[in-house]
Amino acid sequence: MSVDLHIFMTLAVVVATLGLLITEKLAAELVLLLAMLTLLTLGILTPAQALEGFSNDGMITVAAMYVIAAGLRDTGAIDWITRQLLGRPRGIGPAQLRVMAPVIGLSAFINNTPVVAAFMPPILAWAKRHQISASKLLIPLSYAAILGGTCTLIGTSTNLVVNGLWMRDGQPSIGMFEIAWVGIPCALAGTLYILAASRRLLADRRPATSAFADPREYTVEMMVDATGPLVGQTIVEAGLRQLGRLFLIEIERDGRIIPAVQSEERLLPEDRLVFAGDIDAIVDLQRIRGLSAPRNGEAASLAQQYPERHLVEVVISPRCPLINQTLRDSRFHTHYGATVVAVARDGQRVPGGLGDVILRAADTLLIEARPTWVDRHRHSPDFLVVSDVENSDIPRFDRALRAWGILAAVVLAATLNWLPMVTAALLGAAATLALGCVSLSAARRSIDTQVLLVIACSFALGKALAVTGAATLVADTLLNSSTANPWVALLLIYVITATATEMLSNNAAAVLIYPVAMALAARLEASPLPFMFAVMMAASASFSTPIGYQTNLMVQGPGGYRFTDFARIGIPLQLALAAISLIIIPLVWPFYPG
Known part of the structure; x- marks a missing residue:
């Protein structure tokens, strides 16, 4: 098969891959995996070349x-x-x-x-x-x-990926x-x-989700750790006064109740603090160092034996044998190997301390349990509902x-x-x-396997562009349009990479453009360093769309953003950083050093 045909087929695979990634009809990792298999099947890449990305230093470091x-x-x-x-x-x-x-x-x-x-x-x-x-x-x-x-x-993984490509070309790792x-x-x-x-x-x-927020209000009890950092601090100093959706109701100390807690009240070892609030606020409370769920005897032993715990929400069934018993007397932790940290009834908090709550059918409990607890009790007749609470792992401070x-x-x-x-x-x-x-x-x-698979499979596309000469062909085309000026060539590489990043993933864009940048530097007989750093910066500088960078996509829903919100504030930022990068890069890493 002729080299020219390999170039044509490689460019066709790249164009088809870009089209599928832009339309988002298939997952990115699936598109790139199919592209790698296509290059392998057509004989453009050997198995070793196609799978090279899975052993690349950059991907393993990520x-x-x-x-x-x-x-x-x-x-x-x-x-x-x-x-x-x-x-x-x-x-x-x-x-x-x-x-x-x-x-x-x-x-x-x-x-x-x-x-x-x-x-x-x-x-x-x-x-x-x-x-x-x-x-x-x-x-x-x-x-x-x-x-x-x-x-x-x-x-960022982009820097590691580009550095991995740089080292694959026989260059020393950047500092x-x-x-x-x-x-x-x-x-x-x-x-x-x-x-x-x-x-x-x-x-x-x-x-959009705020209108459908969970209206349930729990009663939750936490204990001040005897050796923790909160001992001796006032309520305000400990950050327990302004907790948003969580309200400190009372403190139980040495068998007596302190209601209407004042801001100046100082915390003592093993104080029991009773709060009322929703589930998200309780998850936040669990992550305050110096507070923990009260434990006695067997519950403390379970916590020590199984430090990896998170929150689980359960609804008590009418068939539960603990109904009509207080939480203190029911020995919930003995029956189920978990600790109750909060309770809600009919969507409202239950008055009084947690240990004095008498369990009833349909009560909702928030419990600390091992990760395998849900699988073991999901079909238990004692509970109507059993579900994990997201992002609620108890920290090991x-x-x-x-x-x-x-x-x-x-x-x-x-x-x-x-x-x-x-x-x-x-x-x-x-x-x-x-x-x-x-x-x-x-x-x-x-470990985000989706990101890793995208990185590994992207290497195959980049390798195909390099070994078939497609990257050199693209570089020659760009060279003709840039009148052999390295500054203009650097600008073209930056713009192409930044544009590709907004449509694809940052790592995929970097891997695709890198061989073109290296071929362009070689044609200009210029140092490849400024072109390599331009690819690094442009692939990371993704501010104009939510799909260009994973962190943008992560905040889009919780922030209630529209697609245009990113463009409004992101495009000027992207242009400003492009100007700064294109000025600094050639000054620090000259095109023709010495």
């Missing part, structure tokens, strides 16, 4: 970083950051800055998708608590994660902070732009420092070139599991 990020999430390390830094804002601008600053810092070292996933629930609760529209905060949250990811090699030369100015400029322009360009939206230490060690080892980036990330993931920062099942769930 997978390992997901596990490390899961350790930070499951130990409550990120929750502590959000509570310490969010505080009490004095307006929309300060609130946005409090959201963006820590997210930019964290996203520089953690995959931005898990950062947004971890920050979104506390930010939503924080916004409701301070009566701030979530739509004013969630696009800045997503954009901050994208901007932070451009500052280091490990900040941990090398891209910071352009990433940090873009992050600073992006932050200033959002603070200045969001008041006029960012719409005030209400999420005692292991938060270990999780931060592991991340710091990975960054330090890679920065000082003690270990290759992929080795440091894999050792970090192994340490996260070995030190109990995340369970094996949670680590499996944390």
Whole structure:
């Protein structure tokens, strides 16, 4: 089969793949898998070439970083950051800055998708608590994660993927902070732009789901840990006065009740705090370090034996043998191996302490249980309904420092070139599991297989463009249109990559354009470095549509955004960052060095 025919078929597969990705009729990973199989079947790629992406250093590093990020999430390390830094804002601008600053810092070292996933629930609760529209905060949250990811090699999977392609071409890995030369100015400029322009360009939206919010109000009881950080703090200092949809009803201390709790009341070890609120507020309450569900005897033993727990919602059946008994006397934890943390009746809170509540048919209980509990009791005649509460894993606060230490060690080892980036990330993931920062099942769930499959299969398209000469053909076409000017060529590569990113995924766009950029640099006899960094920055700078970057898609629903909301504020930002990147990149990495 002639080389020209291979070029034609490769370009046809690329065009068909782009068309299917843009129409979104099939999942992205399925489209790219079909493209890889097509190239393999047509003999354009050998099996080794087609499957090369599955062993690429960049893809493996991305997978390992997901596990490390899961350790930070499951130990409550990120929750502590959000509570310490969010505080009490004095307006929309300060609130946005409090959201963006820590997210930019964290996203520089953690995959931005898990950062947004971890920050979104506390930010939503924080916004409701301070009566701030979530739509004013969630696009800045997503954009901050994208901007932070451009500052280091490990900040986003795109950087790791492009670096993996760069190393595949026989080049040495770029440094941990090398891209910071352009990433940090873009992050600073992006932050200033959002603070200045969001008041006029960012719409005030209400999420579509807010009208259907769960109206049930639970009674929940929490205990102040004897050795926790809340002991000795007042109610205000502990952050328990302004909890939005959660109200502190009373404190039970040494057998006596303190009603109408004053803000100046100081917390003592093993105080029992009775709250009333909805399920989302209770999930947020569970993530406050220093508070835990009250446990006695066997319940405490269960919690120690099975630290991996989350919240489950159940409705008591008329056949339940514990009906007409108080929760204290029923020994619920003995019967079911779980601990009741909240109860609601007819959608309303039940007065009094949790232990004194007499169970009735149709009562709704919120319980702490192991992940396998739902599967074992889903068809139990004792319950009418059994369902998991999303994102309600109980953090392992005692292991938060270990999780931060592991991340710091990975960054330090890679920065000082003690270990290759992929080795440091894999050792970090192994340490996260070995030190109990995340369970094996949670680590499996944390790895976004869709993203990894997209990355791995995208490599096959990029490889086909390179080996068939299709990338060189496209580069020659661009070269003719750019009059052999490297500045114009760099602009074309940036614009094409940024446009492709808005239509496809950032990783797929980077892998597709990278071989074209390298071929263009070779035709110009210029250094490939500025073109490689242009692909990195353009593939990450996705602000104009919700589909261009996963974090944009994550905040679209909770923020109640329309498609045009991203274009209104994102297009000027994208143009500004393009100008900054195209000015800085050739200055730091010249086209013709020396």
